[in-house]
Amino acid sequence: MIKIIRIALISMCCALLMMPFQVFAHTHHQESPIPKAKPNVQTGEKNTLQKLIDATEPGGTLLLEGRTYRGTVIISKPITIKGSKDTKIASLDSAITISNTNNVVIEDLMIQAENIAIIGEKVDSLQLKNIQVEQRKAGIQLTNSSGITLKNVDITGEEGHFSTKGHAIAIYKSKGVQAADCDIWRVMDGFYLEQVDNITLKTNSIKEGRYAVHLMYSDNVEVTTNKLESNMTGLMIMVANNVSIYENQITKNNTLNSLGVYLYDDEDVDFHENLLSENTVAMSIENTQKMEVSNNEFSTNGTAIQAKKSETLQLVDNQFFGNILTMRTDQKGVQLHHNFYDDYAGKDYDGDGIGDTKYIATNSFGQWMVRKPVYQYFIETPSVVILNLMDTEVTDGDTAIQIDESPIVMKKNTSRDISINVWQLGCSLVVLIAILFARRKLR
């Protein structure tokens, strides 16, 4: 009995000591500081915001006080509007409408609007910086514009299902969109971009929406270092050309119908160095041509990759571990080369780091699941396990089977940042000492 208590105490002590060491795969997204300098107010405080805008010369700068301005404003000339701490625009309709103008800069504002917070139409060179939106209907909607920069735009939706909400940032028929450090939460689509050319989405964080990033009919796209977590689907890219997706974290997209990444009818896609973890299906690729998936980490997903009508898809130097099913494809298949698979059972007797036998990535059951996804409920049942074993023995002449002729046998080292929480470490040590002291006294 004393032995059991002793083991339990030692286990508790170990657990307490481990608590402060939190391991993170990646850390990013540093918010820009809010300017501290108090701005000069050029016109009277009691004037409405629209009057202040009208009184500002084209190309001039309007500095706002730290108070709430009520109503809707229309901007139709080049202007810089700069808020200060606690500057807020509240409107029962849209807050800001910008149309038929150029060189508009809006920064350091909070916006609360019952309708779309910011509407832009035919704006050339628009910059939105350090904007916070409490979204009701939708956040920002821009059409027929160019040279759009969104920096540190935070948009928060209300509670409820995504199907009842609008998009956070919707941009239609535009050119040149750069969005960085935006923090979006609880909306329908974080970014909805339709018929937009030349897009860069960088270091954004999007959570709990339908699609974190939804691109349609858009060309020349770069999506990098974003954190897309707990959405229905992380990346939804449809009918796009020349797409580069790298160093993103796409995790925990695992609700009903969820996918980590969905690519539909795309061409020229480079997908590399991304982390895809805890998704129902990490990547679903359909009717996509000229795509390379390289150096990505697929871990603890239901299915790592599913592909249809994408025979030119190449998977190179990726790591697959902890997934229920590595791959399922249709008859057209994909090309596998030099990937790591945790369920690879082959040996490497010549020590070159590459398995001496081939890795069979797909199986009959996986093929069936492509046609009838409901079959996934039978994964790992005894009959399916036997079927999979039979598949590995009888593969000759079957062109539908996906084979990696040169699988890697050793997993690459994953870089981890280890941080110590000093407060938790201190508390743990105090508790540990208290337990040891109590143990001595109880003897």
Add this chain to the structure above:
Amino acid sequence: MKLWKWLCLLLFVFLLTACGEKAYKPREINPETDVCHICNMSVTSIDYAAQVVLKNNDIVVFDDLGCLMEYIKQNGEQEIGAAYIRDMNSSNWLDIKDASYVYSADYWTPMNYGVLAFASEQEAKEYMKENPGEIVPYENLLTFNWGVHEHE
């Protein structure tokens, strides 16, 4: 004898029921759970939704008329009991063969196919007065160049 009469009447009613055409009724779309069978997008814009009721009473939903037509193109019409599209004016379900269609590249639909359905040609023409487009007969939809799947 009276019992026989009743039995015959009952049999007659059963026979009539059996001979009647099977009804393929549309169901309501659930924007929280329904996903387009073709493009995999969730069907949140329910005013543009379409659906196919198969002869085995399975229902397949679509977010856009173009996806429904792609389904017909891929699978043929043999297994289809009925197919429905939303009326732009009333949001009622219309049989796709009875609806009138208008097309414009500027009309927004979830997949940007740009084809809208109306209960009658008159309603379609009324719509086109404010939103210029062109009438497209149903027969032409089967061979229509939906366009968006072509890379430049």
